[in-house]
Amino acid sequence: MNGMMTGASESLDSDALLRSIAGPADVKRLSDVEVHELCRQIRSTLLRYGHLHGGHIGSNLGMVEATVALHRVFDSPRDRIVFDVSHQSYVHKMLTGRAAAYLDADRFGEVTGFTNPGESEHDQFVLGHTGTSISLACGLAKTRDMEGEASGIGNVVAIIGDGSLSSGVAFEGLNNAAEQGGNLIVIVNDNEMSIAGDFGGMYGPLARLRASGGTAQPNLFEAFGFEYRYVGRGNDVDALTAAFREVKDIDHPVVVHIHTLKGAGYPDCGCGCGRDAGLSVPSERSDDASQEGCGMHGANREGRGMPGANREGRGIHGAIERDDSSCRNAAPESSASDAGVRPACNVSHTEPWHSDHCNLSDHDPHEGQCEASHWQNPDAALGRPDDPRKHYGKLAMAALEPRFANEPGLVVISPATPGSNGITHEFRERAGAHYVDTGITESHAVAFAAGIARAGGTPVVATTASFFQRAYDQFFQEMSLNRSRVTVLDFLGGLSGSDNTHSGAYDVMMFANIPGVTMLAPTSQADFLADLAWATMPDDHDDGARKPDDRPRFSATEGRNIADAQGGIGGGAFAYDHAGERKRSEQTRSCEGASAGCGGLVAPPDGPVVIRVPGEPILAAERDASLLPLTGGRPSPQVVSGDTATPDDVNCDSSRQLHPLHSSGNHSEALSIGQMSDPLAWRVTHAGSRVAIIGLGNTYPLAERTAAALMHDRSVAAGGRRTDAGEDTASGHGPSGASLNVTVIDPRQCSSLDVAALESLREDHELVVTLEDGQLEGGWGEKVTAYYANHRIDGARTPRVLNFGADKEFTDRVSLADLNERYGLTVTHLVKVIRAALV
Numbered sequence: 001m002n003g004m005m006t007g008a009s010e011s012l013d014s015d016a017l018l019r020s021i022a023g024p025a026d027v028k029r030l031s032d033v034e035v036h037e038l039c040r041q042i043r044s045t046l047l048r049y050g051h052l053h054g055g056h057i058g059s060n061l062g063m064v065e066a067t068v069a070l071h072r073v074f075d076s077p078r079d080r081i082v083f084d085v086s087h088q089s090y091v092h093k094m095l096t097g098r099a100a101a102y103l104d105a106d107r108f109g110e111v112t113g114f115t116n117p118g119e120s121e122h123d124q125f126v127l128g129h130t131g132t133s134i135s136l137a138c139g140l141a142k143t144r145d146m147e148g149e150a151s152g153i154g155n156v157v158a159i160i161g162d163g164s165l166s167s168g169v170a171f172e173g174l175n176n177a178a179e180q181g182g183n184l185i186v187i188v189n190d191n192e193m194s195i196a197g198d199f200g201g202m203y204g205p206l207a208r209l210r211a212s213g214g215t216a217q218p219n220l221f222e223a224f225g226f227e228y229r230y231v232g233r234g235n236d237v238d239a240l241t242a243a244f245r246e247v248k249d250i251d252h253p254v255v256v257h258i259h260t261l262k263g264a265g266y267p268d269c270g271c272g273c274g275r276d277a278g279l280s281v282p283s284e285r286s287d288d289a290s291q292e293g294c295g296m297h298g299a300n301r302e303g304r305g306m307p308g309a310n311r312e313g314r315g316i317h318g319a320i321e322r323d324d325s326s327c328r329n330a331a332p333e334s335s336a337s338d339a340g341v342r343p344a345c346n347v348s349h350t351e352p353w354h355s356d357h358c359n360l361s362d363h364d365p366h367e368g369q370c371e372a373s374h375w376q377n378p379d380a381a382l383g384r385p386d387d388p389r390k391h392y393g394k395l396a397m398a399a400l401e402p403r404f405a406n407e408p409g410l411v412v413i414s415p416a417t418p419g420s421n422g423i424t425h426e427f428r429e430r431a432g433a434h435y436v437d438t439g440i441t442e443s444h445a446v447a448f449a450a451g452i453a454r455a456g457g458t459p460v461v462a463t464t465a466s467f468f469q470r471a472y473d474q475f476f477q478e479m480s481l482n483r484s485r486v487t488v489l490d491f492l493g494g495l496s497g498s499d500n501t502h503s504g505a506y507d508v509m510m511f512a513n514i515p516g517v518t519m520l521a522p523t524s525q526a527d528f529l530a531d532l533a534w535a536t537m538p539d540d541h542d543d544g545a546r547k548p549d550d551r552p553r554f555s556a557t558e559g560r561n562i563a564d565a566q567g568g569i570g571g572g573a574f575a576y577d578h579a580g581e582r583k584r585s586e587q588t589r590s591c592e593g594a595s596a597g598c599g600g601l602v603a604p605p606d607g608p609v610v611i612r613v614p615g616e617p618i619l620a621a622e623r624d625a626s627l628l629p630l631t632g633g634r635p636s637p638q639v640v641s642g643d644t645a646t647p648d649d650v651n652c653d654s655s656r657q658l659h660p661l662h663s664s665g666n667h668s669e670a671l672s673i674g675q676m677s678d679p680l681a682w683r684v685t686h687a688g689s690r691v692a693i694i695g696l697g698n699t700y701p702l703a704e705r706t707a708a709a710l711m712h713d714r715s716v717a718a719g720g721r722r723t724d725a726g727e728d729t730a731s732g733h734g735p736s737g738a739s740l741n742v743t744v745i746d747p748r749q750c751s752s753l754d755v756a757a758l759e760s761l762r763e764d765h766e767l768v769v770t771l772e773d774g775q776l777e778g779g780w781g782e783k784v785t786a787y788y789a790n791h792r793i794d795g796a797r798t799p800r801v802l803n804f805g806a807d808k809e810f811t812d813r814v815s816l817a818d819l820n821e822r823y824g825l826t827v828t829h830l831v832k833v834i835r836a837a838l839v
Helices: 024-028 032-052 057-062 064-073 090-098 105-110 133-151 168-180 203-211 220-224 237-247 388-403 425-434 442-454 465-481 507-511 525-535 616-623 697-711 714-718 755-760 781-790 816-822 827-838
Strands: 080-084 156-161 184-190 227-231 253-259 410-414 435-437 458-464 487-491 518-520 569-571 574-576 582-584 609-612 683-686 690-695 743-746 765-775 800-806
Touching: 024 064, 024 090, 032 057, 032 064, 032 090, 032 105, 032 237, 057 064, 057 090, 064 090, 064 156, 064 184, 064 237, 080 133, 133 156, 133 168, 133 184, 168 184, 168 220, 168 253, 203 253, 220 227, 227 237, 237 253, 388 410, 388 425, 388 458, 388 487, 388 525, 388 616, 410 425, 410 442, 425 435, 442 458, 442 465, 458 465, 465 487, 465 507, 487 507, 487 525, 507 609, 507 765, 525 609, 616 697, 683 697, 690 697, 690 827, 697 743, 697 765, 697 827, 755 781, 765 781, 765 827, 781 800, 800 827
Parallel strands: 080 156, 156 184, 184 253, 227 253, 410 435, 410 458, 458 487, 487 609, 518 609, 690 743, 690 765, 765 800
Antiparallel strands: 569 574, 574 582, 683 743
C-alpha cells in the first residue's frame, strides 16, 4: 500500500508540540512558525491514526489549517463553535485537550468520531448527521441576543461542509439566520466533495465563485441576505487566521467560504506524476477553472450543475484510461509548504460522478476528489471480505441492473451514501440515468421516489437505517398515505457496535408501525433477492399515472384478523376455514414479468415495502453453515463484487428445508424457498412442541442455535435440572421419553402478524419466545405478546410469551457481542430462561 505504516511501533517524526496543547489558549500563544509546525504534526498524526485506527480522515486532513485558525482567533467555549458534519472535528478535539486520544494507540477509544459535550465543554452538541449546524447556531445566537451578557455566549460559529450544505435543513437555517440578524458566522468548508461526489444545482455557482475568487454572480449566500467573504487558500493557516479575525465580533450574519482539499496529506491520485507520498492542498490553480487536472478526469467544472450542462454519455462509457501528461508538470517535492501541503491534481472532475474511480474503503485513499478518503479502514482490516452492507448491496444492484434495459422507470436513489452500501462506482457508470445521487437529502430522496412511483416508475431508495430517520414525515405522508410503490433498502438496521448517532436499533420500531408499510426481514441472500424482486414487481396497469385505489389489494394486514363467526383464520396468501382446510387466495397470481428470484405465485405489493438488509449474523451464517444447526443452511454463492455477479448468483434457490406448520403441528412435505408463494407468511423451519422460538431477521440464526441447544438438553423436557458436573437430576427424558423438540419460526416480516401461524401454536406449545435485535419497547415482539393477551379462547391454551430485544437506550461504540450479552440475546441466557419457564 502506498504510504502504508509498517506497524504500531513506528513513531511520528515529532509530536512534541501537539502534545503540549492542552487547550485553545496554548494555540493562541504559538508563534507563526510554531503554528505551521503544529499543522504539520496534526497532519502526520491524522495519517498515522488512519492507518492504525481508521475513521473520517479525509475531511479532517482538509480542515487542519482551518481548525487551527479557528482556535487561534476565537475564544471557545465562550465563542460557540458548531461542527457539521461533526466528523470534521478530529483536529478540534486535538486542540481542546484530547490529542492523546489520537497520538497514543492505547487511548484511541477515548473519544467518539463526532462532537460530544460529554467529552469536553468545547463541544456543543452530539451530532452525527448533517445540515443542522446553522439552525443550531441560530438558536444559540437567539438566546445570546435575548439574554445579553448573562448568556455567557460570544461569537456563534457554524462550520458546515463536506456535503452538509446539500441538506434542505441547511437552507432552512440560512433562511432564518439572515432574517434573525446579529452575530452569526457561517464557515462553508467547500472541499468539492460530499460522502461521494457532490451533486445539486448549487455546486455550479460554488464552482464559479471559486473560479472568480468569490466575485461571480449569482451568489446564493448574498441572495439569502448574508455578507460574503471568500478564502481561496483554504489550507493556508495564515490566510485563514486573517479572514477569521476580520469577522470576529461582527454584528450581522456572514458567510466565510473557504476552499479546502479533502484528504490533504494522502498520497496523490496515482497518475504516475512522481509524487510518492502526497501532502497536498489546492493551489491558486485550483481556483482557475481553465486549468486541467489529471487527463483521466478532465478539468473544467465551470457551469457544472447549470441547466443545459452537458452530461451526454453518462453511464455508457467504460473504463477510463489514465493520461499522465497533464500531471507531469505538477509541483515538485520542493514546493511543499512547511505544513506538508502541495498542489494537487486529483480535482476538477468532469466525469459523471465527480470523483476518481476509488470505491469507498476498497482502495488506497487519495487526496482530492476520492471517495475512498471519506472513510478509511485501518490497515489491520484491509483485505477482509465485504461487510454485510457492501455484500448485499452489490448483490441487489447486480439483480436490478439487468432490468434497466426493459424497465425505463426503474431508478436506484442514494442520498449520498452509495459506496458504503455496495453501490460501486462501476455500477453507477453503467446505470447512467437509472441511478441518482440526491446529495445528503433523505427527505427529498423519499419524496422524489414517491413522485417517481406516482408516475408509474419503480424507485428503490437505499441508505442506512439511522439516516432514514431524517425522512420520517415523508414515509408517512408522501410514501405511505399515498400508497406509493417505493422500495426502501434499509442498511445497518438492528444492533451494531456503532456510535450513538448511527445506531440502527430503532428501524423496526419506526418503519413497522407506519400504516400501510410492509417491512420485510430476510434471513438469507436468497430471501433478500426474492423480496427485492417482489417489492419491485411491475404493476398490472398500462397507464402511466398510478392511482391510489386502482390496484388489487394485497396489504400487509389483509386476511390477518382473528376469525369471527363468519370467517376463517388468515394466513398470508392462504385462508383457513373452520375445518382447517387451507385454501389458495384468489388474489395470488404468477410473478411473470418480474426478475428472476421471486418464484412461485405471488401478487405485487400495493404500497411501500421496506427491506431490512441482512446484517452480520445472517452473512456469517451464510458463510458458515454450522451457525444454522437445524436447517443446515449453506453459504451463499461466493460473490467478490456485485459488479461481476451473474444471474445464477442472484437466484433464490436454497438448500434450507422448510416445514409449513398446520394447526395440528404436524410436519408436511418440505418446500424450498422458490416454492413459497407469500412473502408475508411466516415460515416454520422446524416443527416441534412445547416451545416455539420466533427469530426476526438477524436473530434467526440465534433462534436455531438456541433450539438446537434445548433439543440436546434433556433436563428441559424432564422438568429437571443439571448439576455443575453436568449430571441430569431428572428421571428419564420427559413425558414422551425424548428430548425437547423446539419449533423454530422465521417470520420474514414484522409489519403484521401471521395469525394462522400463531393460532397453530396454541394446542401444542406452552411457551413462545420472540427474538429481535432492535428496541423491544414499541418493537415487534410485543405485538405477539399483545395478540395472545387479547385473543384468549375458551377451552384453548394461551401460550406464555417471552420477548427478547434491546432496551430503550442510546448505546455508544459497544460491541455487538457485548450488546447481545447485555440484552440476553445469547444461547446460554436463552436456554437458562426457557428452562426456568418450563419448570
